[in-house]
Amino acid sequence: MGYFEDFSPDEDAIALNKAFKKRGTDEKAIIWILGHGNVDQSKQIKLAYQEIYLEDRNKKLKSEIS
Numbered sequence: 001m002g003y004f005e006d007f008s009p010d011e012d013a014i015a016l017n018k019a020f021k022k023r024g025t026d027e028k029a030i031i032w033i034l035g036h037g038n039v040d041q042s043k044q045i046k047l048a049y050q051e052i053y054l055e056d057r058n059k060k061l062k063s064e065i066s
Helices: 009-021 025-033 039-053 057-065
Strands: none
Touching: 009 025, 009 039, 009 057, 025 039, 025 057, 039 057
16 A cells, blocks of 8 residues: 555544544444555554553454454
């Protein structure tokens, strides 16, 4: 996948958190956020999520979709 010029890991981390907090979890939003970037962007989102929410994104993701 390509690199988006306006990519912001902080904004994506915040959007991901909002998707987690929606009633029933917004799986479409999660897939869009994590599926439209490249591996480097995914790592940046993971780090941003950790810094903003002091929580591991992967653990949170696993708890939300399982």
